[in-house]
Amino acid sequence: MSEKELGAVSLHPCTSPHLMGYEQLREEQVSRELVSDAMNVEKGNETIVSPEQQIRELGVRIASLRDGKLHREAQAREVGVAAVASADAYEPLPIRL
Amino acid sequence: MKKALELVVGPSDEIAQSANEPKVQHSKPRAHKPRQIDIAKASRQLFSRPLKQLSERQLIQLESEIGSQLFGEWPETVIRREFFNLDPSTWVWHEESYDEQKQIHTSTIRYEVQPQGILKAQGGARYSYLEGQELDNFLVAVQLYYERISREIYKRHPETGSPLL
Numbered sequence: 001m002s003e004k005e006l007g008a009v010s011l012h013p014c015t016s017p018h019l020m021g022y023e024q025l026r027e028e029q030v031s032r033e034l035v036s037d038a039m040n041v042e043k044g045n046e047t048i049v050s051p052e053q054q055i056r057e058l059g060v061r062i063a064s065l066r067d068g069k070l071h072r073e074a075q076a077r078e079v080g081v082a083a084v085a086s087a088d089a090y091e092p093l094p095i096r097l
Numbered sequence: 098m099k100k101a102l103e104l105v106v107g108p109s110d111e112i113a114q115s116a117n118e119p120k121v122q123h124s125k126p127r128a129h130k131p132r133q134i135d136i137a138k139a140s141r142q143l144f145s146r147p148l149k150q151l152s153e154r155q156l157i158q159l160e161s162e163i164g165s166q167l168f169g170e171w172p173e174t175v176i177r178r179e180f181f182n183l184d185p186s187t188w189v190w191h192e193e194s195y196d197e198q199k200q201i202h203t204s205t206i207r208y209e210v211q212p213q214g215i216l217k218a219q220g221g222a223r224y225s226y227l228e229g230q231e232l233d234n235f236l237v238a239v240q241l242y243y244e245r246i247s248r249e250i251y252k253r254h255p256e257t258g259s260p261l262l
Contacts, residue, residue, distance in 0.1 A: 051236040056210050058243045059185035061258075065251045066156050073151050 156250070157181050163245045167238055176201070182242065186210040208235065 164180030171178060172194070179191040188208040195201045208227070209216040215227040215235065227235055247255040254261060 051232050052210065052214050055215060055236055055239050056186070058239050059182060059188075059210055062160075062182050062243060062246065063185045065247060065253060066153060069156060069251055070151065070153060 157183070159250050160242070160246045163249060164242050167241050167245075180238070180242070182239075188239070 161179045161181035164182075165178040167180060168178075174194045174196070175192060176195065177191070177193040179189065181189055183189050186209060188210075190204075190206040190208070192204045193201060194204075205220060207218045209218065213226065215232065217225050217227055244255045247253050248261065252261045253259065
């Protein structure tokens with residue numbers, strides 16, 4: 001085993017399949033890929049997405065999820081602040097006894 | 098890199114140390130257990146404050162809780178583990194563990210998504226592109242991370258992006 005491999009094995013579990021649910025996910029992934037590939041071949045538009053490209057796309061999706069959440073939070077906060085301000089400005093009618 | 102890591106794990110002198118530089122621990126190490134944080138509970142607590150806006154940092158911290166669970170149970174020697182997506186092109190792995198001499202070792206790996214591939218940058222100026230099984234495993238980790246945070250934190254369907262009821 002080279003030094004590089006040794007360093008990688010000792011430093012990162014990504015180098016060995018210790019991921020929880022790895023086998024199951026891998027099987028699902030493979031079957032999905034097979035179905036997808038078969039469909040694409042049938043349509044005559046076979047597409048190959050590299051692991052790097054998939055990782056890149058997932059990174060973009062995660063950023064999008066985060067941005068969406070922050071945006072919705074900001075909107076909700078604006079609505080909440082407006083509601084509080086309007087409640088503060090509310091002057092109840094004098095009570096007549 | 099230190100700044101990026103501090104974003105999630107907080108300021109620490111240990112982070113400043115290089116990945117392979119051992120730190121002598123003077124006190125007896127405590128029994129270390131993986132953090133058993135209920136993600137659903139934590140996110141409920143964070144998301145149930147209508148006028149308190151969540152920061153990106155808090156979201157990444159929640160994500161990292163899930164990321165740290167993706168690789169199975171922590172070995173007994175592991176004190177802390179973080180795995181998170183910093184931005185669309187950067188992933189960070191951080192682990193702190195102690196050896197038989199009770200010395201704490203920190204390991205931080207940055208994965209950069211580059212046009213040429215996934216660059217793995219470790220301490221000691223070691224750089225290499227992921228390939229083979231390691232690349233496949235990293236992809237699975239990223240997919241699991243995305244699927245879990247999508248469902249458990251953002252309550253969105255991972256494939257369609259539609260809200261989960």
